[in-house]
Amino acid sequence: MDCFRIIGNGPLQGVVEINGAKNAVLPLIACGLLTDQELFLENVPLLGDVHCMIQLVRSLGMEVTRADHSLTLKTPSVTNFVASYDYVRKMRASVLVLGALLGRCGKATVSLPGGCAIGPRPVDLHIQGLEAFGVHIDLVNGYIVAHAPGGRVLGGKYTFPKVSVGGTENLLLAAVLAKGESCIENAAQEPEVSDLIECLCKMGAEIEGKGTSTLHIQGKDFLNGTRHYVLPDRLEMGTYIAAALATKGELVLKGCNGELMASYKPVLDQMGVLLREVQPSVFHIKSPGSWPGFHIQTQPFPGFPTDLQAQFMVLALFANSASSIEENLFENRFMHVAELNRMGANITVEGKTAFIPGQAHLIGAPVMATDLRASVSLVLAALAASGETIVRRVYHLDRGYEDLVGKLSRCGAQIERLTQEPGQTAPLAHQGV
Ligand code: EPZ
Numbered sequence: 383m384d385c386f387r388i389i390g391n392g393p394l395q396g397v398v399e400i401n402g403a404k405n406a407v408l409p410l411i412a413c414g415l416l417t418d419q420e421l422f423l424e425n426v427p428l429l430g431d432v433h434c435m436i437q438l439v440r441s442l443g444m445e446v447t448r449a450d451h452s453l454t455l456k457t458p459s460v461t462n463f464v465a466s467y468d469y470v471r472k473m474r475a476s477v478l479v480l481g482a483l484l485g486r487c488g489k490a491t492v493s494l495p496g497g498c499a500i501g502p503r504p505v506d507l508h509i510q511g512l513e514a515f516g517v518h519i520d521l522v523n524g525y526i527v528a529h530a531p532g533g534r535v536l537g538g539k540y541t542f543p544k545v546s547v548g549g550t551e552n553l554l555l556a557a558v559l560a561k562g563e564s565c566i567e568n569a570a571q572e573p574e575v576s577d578l579i580e581c582l583c584k585m586g587a588e589i590e591g592k593g594t595s596t597l598h599i600q601g602k603d604f605l606n607g608t609r610h611y612v613l614p615d616r617l618e619m620g621t622y623i624a625a626a627l628a629t630k631g632e633l634v635l636k637g638c639n640g641e642l643m644a645s646y647k648p649v650l651d652q653m654g655v656l657l658r659e660v661q662p663s664v665f666h667i668k669s670p671g672s673w674p675g676f677h678i679q680t681q682p683f684p685g686f687p688t689d690l691q692a693q694f695m696v697l698a699l700f701a702n703s704a705s706s707i708e709e710n711l712f713e714n715r716f717m718h719v720a721e722l723n724r725m726g727a728n729i730t731v732e733g734k735t736a737f738i739p740g741q742a743h744l745i746g747a748p749v750m751a752t753d754l755r756a757s758v759s760l761v762l763a764a765l766a767a768s769g770e771t772i773v774r775r776v777y778h779l780d781r782g783y784e785d786l787v788g789k790l791s792r793c794g795a796q797i798e799r800l801t802q803e804p805g806q807t808a809p810l811a812h813q814g815v
Contacts, residue, residue, distance in 0.1 A: 383774065383775060383777070383802075383803070384776050384777065384799055384800065384801055385772050385773055385774045385775070385776055385799075385800050385802075385803050386761065386764075386771075386772070386773040386776050386779075386787065386797055386798070386799055386800070387770065387771075387772055387797070387798050387800055387804070388746070388761065388764035388765060388770070388771045388772075388773065388795070388796065388797045389746070389769070389770050389771075389796040389797075390744075390746060390764065390765060390766060390767045390768050390769060390771075390796075391765070391794060391795060391796040392629065392631075392794070393629045393630050393631030393632070393669070393794070394625055394626055394629045394631035394632075394633060394765065394790070394793040394794055394795060395631050395632055395633070395793060395794055396633060396634070396792050396793030396794060397633070397634045397635075397636060397792075397793075398622050398633055398634070398635050398636070398789050398792075398793065399636050399637055399789070400614050400615060400618050400619050400622070400635055400636065400637040400638050401425070401427035401428075401451070401614075401615055401618060401637070401784045402424075402425035402426055402427045402451070402611075402612030402613065402614065402615060403427075403573075403574055403577070403612060403613050403614060403615035403616065403617070403618075404427055404429055404431055404432070404615060404617075404781075404782050405475075405547070405572070405574040405615075405617070405689075406573075406574040406577040406578065406612050406613050406615075407423065407426050407427065407432055407435075407612045408431060408432070408435050408473075408475040408478065409475070409478050409551045409555070409574070409578045410423055410577070410578060410581055410610060410612060411423070411432070411435045411436065411439055411446075411453070411455065412435075412439070412478040412479050412481070412482040412551075412555055413455075413482065413555070413578070413581055413582060413585065414439060414444050414446075414455030414456070414457055415439065415442065415444060415457050415460065415479065415482040415483060415485075415486050416457075416482055416485055416486050416555065416558065416559060416582075416585065416605050417457070417486075417585060417604065417605040417606060417607055418456070418457060418458050418459065419456070419605075419606050419607030420454060420455070420456045420607040421454075421455040421456070421581075421585070421607050421608060421610070422452065422453070422454050422455075422607070422608070422609040422610070423452060423453045423454075423455065423609075423610055423611075423612060424451065424452045424609065424610070424611045424612065425451055425452075425611050425612040425613075425614075425637075426448075426451050426452055426453050426612055427451070427612075427615065427784045428451065428784050428785075429780070429781060429782060429783075429784055430777070430780045430781040430782075431473050431475065431781045431782060434469065434472045434473040434476070435473065435475065435476065436448070436453070437469060438465060438469040438470075438473075438476050438479060439455070439457075439479065441462055441465075441466070441469065442457075442460055442461070442462050442463070442465070442479065442483070443457055443458070443459060443460045443461035443462060444456065444457040445457070445458070456607075457486075460483065460486055460487050463483055463487060463489055463490050463491055464490075464491045464492075464525075465477075465479050465480070465483075465490070465491070465492040465493060466493060467493035467524060467525075469493075470492065470493035470494070470495050470496075471493070471495070471496055473781075474495040474498060474503060474548075475548065476492075476493075476495065477492060477494075477495050477505055477508065477526075477548065477552065478548060478551055478552055478555065479492060480492040480508065480512070480526060480528065480552055480556075481508075481512070481551070481552035481553060481554065481555030481556040482555040482556075484512065484517055484528055484530060484535050484555075484556045485535060485555050485556045485557070485558055485559040485560070486559060487533075488529060488530040488532075488533040488534050488535065489528065489529040489530065489533075490526070490528050490529075491525050491526065491527050491528070492525065492526045492528070493524060493525050493526075494521070494524050494525065494526060498753065499714065499717060499752045499753040499756075500712040500713070500714050500715045500717075500753050501712040501713040501714050501715070502713070505526070505548070505549070507542055507543070507544070507546045507549040508546070508548065508549045508552045508553075509526065510540065511540040511542070511549055511552070511553045511566070512528060512535075512552070512553065512556055514538045514539065514540040515535050515536060515537055515538045515540070515553065515556055515557060515560060515564060516530060516531070516535060516536030516537070516538055517529070517530050517535060517556070518530070518531060532561075534559075534560065534561050535556050535557065535559065535560040535561065535601070536560060536561050536562055537557055537560035537561060537562040537563050537564040537599070537601050538562075538564060538565075539564070539565040539566075539567070540553060540564075540565075540566055540567070541566075541567035541568050542566070542567065542568040542569065542570075543568070544568075545568060545569075545570050545571075545595075545682035546570060547570040547572050547574070547575060547682075549570070550566060550569045550570040550575055550597075551570075551575060551578055553566050554566070554575075554578060554579065554582065554589070554597070554599065557599040557601060558582050558585075558587040558588075558589070558599060558601065558602060558605065559601055559602060559603070559604070559605065560599070560601030561601055562601055563598065563599065563600050563601065564598070564599040564601065565596070565597070565598050565599075566596070566597040566599070567595065567596050568595055569591075569594075569595050569596065569597045570682060570683065571593055571594065571595055571682070571683045571684065572682070572683040573613060573616060573642055573683070574613070576592050576593050577612065577613045579592045579597070580592065580610070581608065581610040582605070584608040584609075584610060585605040585606055585607070585608050586602055586604075586605045586606045587599070587602060587605060588600035588602060613639065613642065614637055614638055614639045614642060614663075616639075616642035616643065616645075616687075617687065617689045617690060617755075617782075618783065619635060619638050619642065619643060619665075620643070620646055620687070620690045620693060620694075621690070621693050621758055621762075621783070622635055622667075622789075623635070623643075623650065623655070623657070623667050624690075624693040624694060624696060624697055624762055625762055625765060625790070625793075626667045626668070626669055627653070627655065627667075627669045627673075627697055627700075628696050628697060628700065628762045628763070628765060628766040629669075629765050629766050630669045630671055630766075631669060631793070631794075632666065632667060632668040632669065633666075633667050633793060634660070634664060634665070634666050634667075635664070635665045635667065636663065636664050637663055638659075638663050638664065638665045639663060640659055640665065643657075644684060645683055645684050645685060645686055645687050646686055646687060646690055646694070649676055649678060649686065649694065652673075652674070652676050653670065653673035653674070653676065653697070653701075654670040654673055654674075655667065655668075655669070655670055655673070656668040656670060672701075672702050673697070673700075673701055673702065674701060674702055674703055675698060675701040675702065675703035675704045675705035675738070675740050676694075676698065676701065676705050677705060677706045677707075677708075678691065678694060678705075678706070678707045678708065679707075679708040679710060680707075680708065680709050680710050680711055681710060681711075682711070688709065688710075688711040688712060688715060689755050690755070691707055691709055691715060691755070692715070692718045692755045692756045692758070692759035693755065693758060693759050693762060694707065695707055695718065695719075695722070695729070695736060695738060695759060696722070696759050696762045696763050696766070698738040698740065699722070699727050699729075699738055699740065699742040699744065699763070700740070700741070700742060700766065701738070701740040701741070702740060702741065703740050704737065704738065704739050704740055705737075705738045705740060706735055706736065706737050706738070707735065707736045707738070708734055708735045708736075709734050709735075709736070710734065715753075715755075715756070716731050716736055717752040717753065717756050718752070718756035718757075718759045718760060719731055719736060721749040721750060721752075721756070721760055722744075722759070722760070722763055724747045724748075724749055725744045725745055725746065725747050725749065725763055725764075725767055725771070726742060726743060726744045726745045726767075727742050727744065727763075728742065743768070744763055744766060744767035744768070745767055745768060745769055746764060746767045746768065746769030746770040746771035747771060748771070748772045748774065749764075749771060749772070749773055749774070750773075750774045750775055751773055751774065751775040751776055751778045751779065752775070752778070753778055754778050754779065754781055754782040754783075755782075756778075757773065757775070757776065757778040757779045758779060758782075758783060758786070760773050761773060761779070761786070761790075761797070764797075765790070765795055765797075772800075772803065772804060774803060776799070787799050
């Protein structure tokens, strides 16, 4: 099983190309099911999760052609209405084909995604919302068996009891071809949801309220193809900003969009981080060298993103004073804490809050990746640590970060991918020598 060997090598310096957003492109691929015309997506990141989504939609009848960072999608007709457990278990966002199949064909059988490392991740709200739109749903042997009486989603009104990105996206994908009007209240406002709405409207959908928590959709009889440029990945941007800061270096990030930093820029401002847009979509980030501790509470957009919680925890380690981070979205998203503590951090967790004392001196150690964002926080810590770190189970990283090793290496990081774990030997001091 692949792992990374990283040796702390001082400040990063160089240029990083930011790719398109993983969490935008996955629902956009599902859009290809909504029309028999061609949907052309540009700025598509080369990621494991994108590959999984492509495999799934191909199994449903979509023709997918990839050329570098673009995809051409075309679904002349849906030939299979079952999204099997084999696909869905690999990548939770597969559940988004449920809304698209219901929108296009009025029926779908989609495996329940099951939980993952960060929590049980139910889809009960997706189901409640679709039922409010007139869809009949049964749960049979671990599958969601859904059909719209009369063969077409009616549309309706649903208020999410808690914000759900995927739930909002699934309802949008079902509503755009519904017979009547739909209203989604307490909808997710993440930029990736807005990007989906933008693409759907270019396809001919009628959606009002983009960027707000209330969406009104007027169902259409059909949608057309279009071209769509996937928005930059604000989480990848945040991750490389953290990499520059953690190593007390400076980076130039290309392909950015400053507005997408809005949910975490207030924390960077508190830290005194120097972040300048030197050219359109090109940002220069320079570490201030030291920064005060900070307090974060993860919240749905426009609050601080849960997907940057682990990365900013590494920055809290090096702050001059204590910090706290409260994780409010997922039940088990502190698995990086134990691994960071193996490297010399001294983080304590009480309930949903992590307390980080700051002024840490990290020492390299063998650590294990557990989920996508926790994994990258271990890489950031290893870059800033002294000595060698082996990060195991890096397949998590391949799901969400294109060419992580290449991008970091080109900025001076000492990082390499090993196809097998080096022999585990305890430090000499522990071998009774
Ligand atoms: C999306 O997941 C993202 N994934 C996640 O990013 C992100 O962390 C999450 O939104 C929150 O921003 C993609 O977009 C592919 P939710 P999603 O539905 O849609 C609960 C990453 O690292 N909930 O907004 O699955 C749920 O358990 C990934 O890129 C229900 O209870 O998240 C969670 O506690 C990780 N019932 C909360 O809501 C439901 O039916 C938010 O989940 C649905 C969700």
